[in-house]
Amino acid sequence: MNPESPLIHTKHVFRAAILLLAVLIAMVLGRSAFVPKTWGEFGRYRGAAVTDFRQKPIRHGGDESCAMCHDEEYAEHAAGAHASVQCELCHGPVTVHVDLEEGKVLAEMPVRRSRELCELCHRRLAARPAEFPQIDIREHVTDNGGELTDDACFACHDPHSPL
Amino acid sequence: MAPDDTRPDRSHYPISRRQFLHRSGAAFAGGMVIALILPEGSSAGVAGADYDWDRHRWVYLIDTTKCIGCGACVRACRAENAVPQGNYRTWVERYEIPPEAEPYVDSPSGGEHGFDPVTTSMNVRKAFFVPKLCNHCKATPCIQVCPVGASFATHDGVVLVDGEHCIGCGYCVQACPYGSRFINPETRTADKCTLCYHRITKGLKTACIKICPVGARRLGDRENPDDPVIEILATSRVEVLQPELLTRPKCFYLGLDMEVR
Numbered sequence: 001m002n003p004e005s006p007l008i009h010t011k012h013v014f015r016a017a018i019l020l021l022a023v024l025i026a027m028v029l030g031r032s033a034f035v036p037k038t039w040g041e042f043g044r045y046r047g048a049a050v051t052d053f054r055q056k057p058i059r060h061g062g063d064e065s066c067a068m069c070h071d072e073e074y075a076e077h078a079a080g081a082h083a084s085v086q087c088e089l090c091h092g093p094v095t096v097h098v099d100l101e102e103g104k105v106l107a108e109m110p111v112r113r114s115r116e117l118c119e120l121c122h123r124r125l126a127a128r129p130a131e132f133p134q135i136d137i138r139e140h141v142t143d144n145g146g147e148l149t150d151d152a153c154f155a156c157h158d159p160h161s162p163l
Numbered sequence: 164m165a166p167d168d169t170r171p172d173r174s175h176y177p178i179s180r181r182q183f184l185h186r187s188g189a190a191f192a193g194g195m196v197i198a199l200i201l202p203e204g205s206s207a208g209v210a211g212a213d214y215d216w217d218r219h220r221w222v223y224l225i226d227t228t229k230c231i232g233c234g235a236c237v238r239a240c241r242a243e244n245a246v247p248q249g250n251y252r253t254w255v256e257r258y259e260i261p262p263e264a265e266p267y268v269d270s271p272s273g274g275e276h277g278f279d280p281v282t283t284s285m286n287v288r289k290a291f292f293v294p295k296l297c298n299h300c301k302a303t304p305c306i307q308v309c310p311v312g313a314s315f316a317t318h319d320g321v322v323l324v325d326g327e328h329c330i331g332c333g334y335c336v337q338a339c340p341y342g343s344r345f346i347n348p349e350t351r352t353a354d355k356c357t358l359c360y361h362r363i364t365k366g367l368k369t370a371c372i373k374i375c376p377v378g379a380r381r382l383g384d385r386e387n388p389d390d391p392v393i394e395i396l397a398t399s400r401v402e403v404l405q406p407e408l409l410t411r412p413k414c415f416y417l418g419l420d421m422e423v424r
Contacts, residue, residue, distance in 0.1 A: 029192070036327075036328070039312075042317075043315060043316075044312045045312045045315035046312075046325050049315075049323065049325035049327065049328070050216075050317060052325075052327070053357055053360040053361060054214075054360060054361055054365075055361065056244075056360075057361070058361060058365070058367070059242055059370070060242070060243055060373055062367075062373060084376050084378070085376040086235075086373065086374050086376070088374060089235045089239075089374050093239070093242045096242075120233045120235075121231055121233040121277075121376065123277070123278075123280070125232065125278055125290075126259060127232055127258070127259060127278070127290035127291050127292050128231050128232060128292075
């Protein structure tokens with residue numbers, strides 16, 4: 001080609017264009033591979049994450065799920081002073097105990113009948129609301145002629161209906 | 164010796180290296196093109212028939228005058244959400260404030276196993292418990308600092324972390340002024356209260372609210388005109404933690420003291 005011709009640089013431009021195109025294609029392909037499919041569905045995050053959170057397993061069933069089998073205890077508890085205390089507060093989440101869909105017992109409900117359990121709520125603490133029933137267990141047991149054993153509370157109180 | 168003799172004999176290989184590279188390159192490009200053309204998967208169900216997140220705006224109300232510090236909420240949260248030992252999505256703090264002295268604040272194991280009586284000679288005349296959790300702020304610092312878009316807010320006002328997308332850099336843990344976030348030692352990603360998103364989107368209360376024996380924790384919905392919690396927010400004097408930071412928390416408190424941060 002004539003070195004004076006203005007077309008002398010065509011080849012360079014063409015090469016640069018091809019290179020640019022290649023970079024562009026690589027970028028688009030890379031983006032499609034690495035950006036999650038539902039990205040941007042609702043905002044600058046992975047849309048499917050919302051569904052993932054919704055599908056996490058429910059572990060606490062509430063008193064009603066316990067009543068399915070233990071209707072006697074449920075009725076006694078619901079009529080007592082501990083009605084506002086969920087079964088699962090002392091007994092732990094129901095799904096440890098039964099598979100509610102299969103109706104299969106998985107394990108016993110682990111509850112430790114000790115005064116520590118009662119003291120979680122009823123030990124006298126300055127920070128507790130004054131109107132909430134609370135005791136100094138040593139004082140309370142000896143005043144009532146009891147012996148301060150690990151399960152001293154249950155000599156007089158049934159935790160399902162304590163009063 | 165002829166130079167050819169030093170090369171290993173590859174005549175029994177089904178294809179040559181050059182062919183292999185050519186074909187795998189073509190297959191990769193082809194796969195990419197197909198992936199590009201295929202319709203994008205949708206996460207149906209978010210705004211599906213069973214739950215419309217545009218028709219709820221969740222708020223949380225804590226009545227500190229009711230809390231007895233039993234720690235049931237902390238235990239329930241751990242069980243419901245498989246929170247690793249040593250980390251807390253919710254916890255309970257105890258404030259014991261003597262007159263004209265520094266307040267004594269403690270939260271042994273996040274209050275998970277209850278509280279022992281404080282054995283100090285302080286003349287405490289003001290004491291109370293303060294349950295804490297993620298405030299699900301409206302102007303949240305944690306989402307702002309996330310460099311990869313793993314932290315986000317849902318339409319119904321819940322701040323969540325996508326564990327699959329999180330790179331575990333910990334910026335959000337440092338950005339949160341309430342200490343509500345932590346790096347989960349099992350997943351190595353940021354973790355926090357989800358407001359039991361799996362429960363509230365199915366009409367249930369969060370585990371901590373459900374288990375609370377004295378009703379110190381309550382869930383409200385601003386889109387529900389008859390919501391008793393929204394009624395309390397409208398008629399009572401409620402506070403938020405560290406309002407001076409302008410994070411606009413959606414977790415409201417009754418009976419806070421000026422010493423509570």
